[in-house]
Every structure is written in C-alpha cells, then in structure tokens.
Amino acid sequence: MNPKEIPEAAIAEVAQAINQKVNKTPNLSSPSTVDGDVRTPQYFEIIPFEEIDKSDRTFYAIDGSTNQREFYNGVCIGMYAAGYIGYNNGKQIRLNDLDDPVINGKTYFPSTLLICSDFDKEAIFDELLNLPPVKELFAFLGNPTDWSGWADDPDKTKRTICKNTTTLYSFCQNILEWALVFEIANLSSTKTGDFILRDGNLRPLDIKQKYIQRLGKYLNKKGIILLAITKNSPIKLQLSSTFRAIDIYLQGDLKYKFQFAETEERKRKICCWFEVSHGDLAEAYNEGNLIIRKGVYGGRGFGLYFVARLDYVEKLQNYDWVVADLNIYDAIPTVNEEMKPFDVDAAPRDFQKLGMIFKELTRLTQEHYLLGYPYPLAEVHNFVTLKRDFKLEIINRVKMALYEKAHMEHVDIENMFLDIHSRF
Numbered sequence: 001m002n003p004k005e006i007p008e009a010a011i012a013e014v015a016q017a018i019n020q021k022v023n024k025t026p027n028l029s030s031p032s033t034v035d036g037d038v039r040t041p042q043y044f045e046i047i048p049f050e051e052i053d054k055s056d057r058t059f060y061a062i063d064g065s066t067n068q069r070e071f072y073n074g075v076c077i078g079m080y081a082a083g084y085i086g087y088n089n090g091k092q093i094r095l096n097d098l099d100d101p102v103i104n105g106k107t108y109f110p111s112t113l114l115i116c117s118d119f120d121k122e123a124i125f126d127e128l129l130n131l132p133p134v135k136e137l138f139a140f141l142g143n144p145t146d147w148s149g150w151a152d153d154p155d156k157t158k159r160t161i162c163k164n165t166t167t168l169y170s171f172c173q174n175i176l177e178w179a180l181v182f183e184i185a186n187l188s189s190t191k192t193g194d195f196i197l198r199d200g201n202l203r204p205l206d207i208k209q210k211y212i213q214r215l216g217k218y219l220n221k222k223g224i225i226l227l228a229i230t231k232n233s234p235i236k237l238q239l240s241s242t243f244r245a246i247d248i249y250l251q252g253d254l255k256y257k258f259q260f261a262e263t264e265e266r267k268r269k270i271c272c273w274f275e276v277s278h279g280d281l282a283e284a285y286n287e288g289n290l291i292i293r294k295g296v297y298g299g300r301g302f303g304l305y306f307v308a309r310l311d312y313v314e315k316l317q318n319y320d321w322v323v324a325d326l327n328i329y330d331a332i333p334t335v336n337e338e339m340k341p342f343d344v345d346a347a348p349r350d351f352q353k354l355g356m357i358f359k360e361l362t363r364l365t366q367e368h369y370l371l372g373y374p375y376p377l378a379e380v381h382n383f384v385t386l387k388r389d390f391k392l393e394i395i396n397r398v399k400m401a402l403y404e405k406a407h408m409e410h411v412d413i414e415n416m417f418l419d420i421h422s423r424f
Contacts (some may be wrong), residue, residue: 001164002124003126010297017409018237021237021238021240022237022240022241023241024241024243025241026040026239026241026244026245027242027277027279027280028040028041028242028245028246029415031245031246031249031250032249032254033266038170038274038275038349038351038354039274039275039276039277040274041246041272041273042272042273042274042351042354042355042358043258043271043272043275044252044271044272044355044358044359045258045260045261045262045268045270045271045272046268046269046270046310046311046362046366047359047360047362047363048262048267048280048314049366050362051266052090052362052363052366053089053091053363054089055089055090055360055363056089056193057088057193057194057195057360058086058087058088058093058189058190058191058194058195059086059087059088059195059197059363059364059374059376060084060085060190060194060195060196060197060376060424061085061086061100061196061197061198061374061376061377061379061380062082062083062084062087062177062179062180062181062184062185062196062197062199062380063083063084063177063198063199063380063381063383063385064080064081064082064083064109064174064176064199064384065080065082065173065174065382065384065385065386066078066079066080066081066166066169066172066173066177066386067079067386068165068166068169069381069394069395070165074116075114075115076114076115076116076165077114077115077394077398078113078115078165079110079113079114079386079394080109080110080169080170080172080176080179081108081109081167081173081384081386082106082107082108082173082177082379083103083105083106083107083108083174083380083381083383083384084105084106084180084183084184085104085363085376085379085380086105086189086376087122087376090106092104092354092379093189095187095189097179105380105383105384107383107384108131108133108180110124110127110128110131110172111127111422112124112127113394115165115283115317118162120164121162121165121168122144122158122162122375124168124172125158125161125162125168125171125172126158128172128175128176131179132183133161133176133180133183134175134176134179135350136179136182136183136186137178137179137182137183137215140182140214140215140218141211141212141215142211144211146208147207147211148206148207148208148328149205149206149208149300150206153222155234163324171206173227174204175207176205178204178206178207178212178215181196181198181214181215181219181226184196185218185219185222185224185310186381191221192222192224192225193224193225193309194224194225194359195224195225195226195227195360196219196224196225196226196227196423197227197228197229197374197376197377198226198227198229198231198377199228199229199230199377199381200228201228201230201291201301201303201305201325201326202216202226202227202228202301202302202325202326202327203291203299203300203301203302203303203325204300204301205300206215207296207300209297209299209300209302211298212301212302213296213301213302213337215302216301216302216327216328216329217302217329217330218418219327220327220329220330224329225330225357226327226330227324227325227326227357228237228303228324228325229322229323229324229325229373229374229377230323231321231322231323231373233283233284233306233323234285234325235276235281235284235305235323236279236307236321237284238280238283238284239276239280239307239321241278243309243321246272250270250272251278254270255268255270255383257269257295264406265419269311269312270312271308271309271310271311271312271359271362272308272309273306273307273308273309273324273354273358274306274307275304275305275306275331275349276306276307276323278292278341278345281305281317291304293341294328294341294344294345295328295339295340295341295343295344296328296335296336296337296339297337297339298341302327302328302329303325303326303328304325304326304327304328304331304332305323305324305325306323306324306325306326306354306358306359307321307322307323307324308321308322308324308361309321309322309372310322310361310362310364310365310372310373310374311332311365311366311371311372312372320371320372321372322372324358324361326354326357328344330350330353330354330357331349331353331354332344332347332348332349332350333348333349333350334347335347339409359372364376
C-alpha cells in the first residue's frame with residue numbers, strides 16, 4: 001500500500017461512527033421545557049440588537065498562545081504568551097499603561113526564548129513561576145508545594161514538564177491564563193456583575209482541583225462571572241440529534257406560541273440553554289474520565305457543563321451552539337467539597353442567575369462574522385496569538401543581531417537556522 005493512500009475501510013469506519021452519533025436517539029426526553037429541570041431546554045428571547053451595548057458590565061476575555069521552532073542542530077526558539085482585553089458599553093477599554101493608541105489589552109511574555117539544553121527548559125519553567133500574576137495567584141492559594149496536577153513534588157513537576165518542549169510551553173500558557181483570571185478579578189476597574197470569558201473549560205489538569213476551586217469560590221463571592229466557551233467539543237457531536245430535535249420543535253411549534261417582546265417579526269429570535277446530563281457527558285468522553293465528574297471534589301476544576309444557542313442561524317442548528325463551562329459556585333449555590341456527584345446532580349440550580357448569564361451573553365454574540373460566539377473571545381485570540389509569521393520574524397531578528405555582532409561567519413549563521421526538511 002502506498003503510505004500516502006488512506007484505506008477505504010478506514011474512511012468508511014469514520015463515516016459510520018459519525019452517522020451513529022448524529023442519528024442516535026437523543027437522551028432528551030422532550031424538547032419542551034420541564035419546570036425545575038435544568039437538563040431540559042430553557043428558552044428565552046435574545047437581547048435586541050440595538051440594546052446590546054447598553055450595559056455597564058465589563059466583559060473581559062482571556063486567551064493564550066505558544067509557538068516554537070526547532071532546528072536540526074538542537075537549537076529551539078519559542079515563546080508562550082497570554083493576555084486579556086475588556087469591553088464596556090460596546091467599546092474596548094484600556095488595560096495597560098502603554099503609550100499606544102491602538103493596543104488597549106495587556107499581555108505577558110517570557111524573556112527566555114532560546115533552548116539549547118534542559119537547563120534552558122528549567123529556566124523557562126522557573127521564570128513562569130516568578131511572573132507577577134503567577135506569584136500572586138499562588139500566594140492566594142497559600143503557596144502550596146503540591147499544587148501541580150502532574151506531581152506532588154515541585155522538583156518532580158519541573159522534571160516531568162521539562163521533558164518535552166511542547167508540553168512545557170503549553171503548561172506555561174495554561175498556568176499564566178489562570179493567573180490572569182485572578183489578576184482581572186482584582187483590577188480596580190472590575191466590579192460585581194462583570195464577566196470573565198476564556199476559551200476551553202474550567203477544568204485544568206495543571207493545577208489540582210482542591211486548590212483551583214478556591215478561585216471559583218472567590219470569584220463567586222465577589223460577584224464576578226467566570227465561564228469558558230468553546231465550539232470545539234465532543235459534547236456537540238454527542239448532542240447533534242438533541243440539537244436537531246430542539247430545532248424542529250422551535251421552528252414547528254414554539255415560535256408560533258412564544259411570547260415575544262419584539263414587535264418586528266424579522267428581529268425575533270429564540271435562544272436556549274440547558275445543562276449537559278451525566279449520561280451525555282459519559283458518552284461524549286467516557287465514564288471514568290475525571291473531566292466529566294460534577295462537583296468540586298474528586299474531579300478537575302470547578303466547571304459545570306452547559307450548551308447554549310446564543311443566536312439563531314437557520315439551517316445551521318449545530319454550528320451556532322456553544323459549549324459553556326460555568327463556575328459551579330454560580331450555578332449551584334449550595335455546592336461544597338463534601339458533596340458526591342449524585343448530591344451535586346440533585347442540588348437545586350440557581351435558575352435566575354443562570355438565565356441572567358446566558359441572556360447577557362447575547363450582547364456579545366450578534367456580530368455578523370461569528371453569530372452565536374462571543375466576539376471578545378475572537379478579538380482576544382487575534383490580540384495574543386503568535387502567528388506563523390512569528391517564526392520568520394524571530395529568526396530574521398536573531399540573524400540580524402548575530403550579523404551586527406560580527407562574531408560568526410555568514411555561512412555559520414545561515415546554517416544555524418537551516419530547515420533541513422525544506423531541502424527534500
């Protein structure tokens with residue numbers, strides 16, 4: 001077999017697996033709302049477009065990025081970064097003290113870029129832990145020595161993380177992003193009712209649950225809403241048939257009897273949200289995966305999975321759904337470390353607060369270029385992402401610095417950054 005040819009049987013197996021997921025019988029008992037059941041769709045009317053910027057809440061968004069380039073001679077140049085931006089009344093606010101009229105957000109970068117040995121990797125690890133936001137987060141957590149989800153011992157954590165360059169940069173990015181959540185929460189401009197959005201979930205592997213859940217509790221007490229949102233999740237494939245059932249019900253029944261406040265029919269949009277059941281989580285991942293465990297003990301982080309449709313795009317009923325991981329302390333006021341998963345399932349949800357959170361999010365999801373997805377997350381991604389040009393730029397700048405020093409031959413400088421794979 002030609003190694004570039006993919007066997008037809010493998011393609012057929014992929015198609016069959018997708019078909020089975022998409023066309024399975026949904027676990028949802030009914031697409032209509034059942035009072036008091038957070039696992040049934042909760043429908044609400046979208047905030048009118050002309051009112052989306054009329055809010056004094058500040059919506060912060062955090063993201064991070066990594067990029068690296070390894071060369072045949074063992075040299076690696078790389079970087080991680082994380083930062084945040086904020087919007088108030090529809091306008092981006094200044095969060096830095098730079099003398100720049102365009103850049104309003106705040107970012108953090110390391111100063112160590114070169115890796116020639118394991119000592120350099122360890123220097124990058126140590127620099128991360130000494131960045132001001134990271135030091136402040138761990139001080140808040142009590143400066144524990146067993147904070148890492150990778151190992152109980154700090155030295156063992158460092159050795160484990162530094163074995164692989166990609167793991168190291170990913171680890172640094174994730175820790176810094178969590179530190180920025182704490183930094184935003186303590187900004188003088190942050191107030192009760194503000195939102196902090198991040199990509200992904202609220203279930204970090206890098207920090208143990210018994211420590212990171214303290215951050216969730218702290219944010220809840222301050223009245224700051226933290227949630228993570230993603231469009232890329234196995235939960236969406238698992239719920240494909242559920243989304244279709246909801247769409248059929250909405251288009252064929254609900255929209256004719258829904259009590260709209262909007263008088264113009266073309267502007268009427270029904271949104272909805274519901275909590276993802278344990279059964280669907282277990283099928284999307286697997287029963288033993290700690291990421292699906294509900295509660296703040298024996299699992300990961302402090303999230304509670306929901307799905308939401310925060311705008312409506314006809315004929316794209318799967319596309320415009322997002323997976324939202326909410327701070328469990330906001331969703332379940334009575335949650336505590338003693339509760340088992342079945343206790344968490346049975347605990348009452350704060351329907352009023354949940355409804356407020358998802359309705360407020362529709363202020364952010366009506367931009368024409370990404371309907372249904374909060375635009376601050378798209379903007380912060382563009383703000384901090386280390387794009388492909390990073391590699392070319394940093395190589396050219398290092399070369400220039402070497403040429404200026406005139407301590408190396410021209411051919412040695414060029415060979416230092418030779419991409420040998422491009423020659424074949």
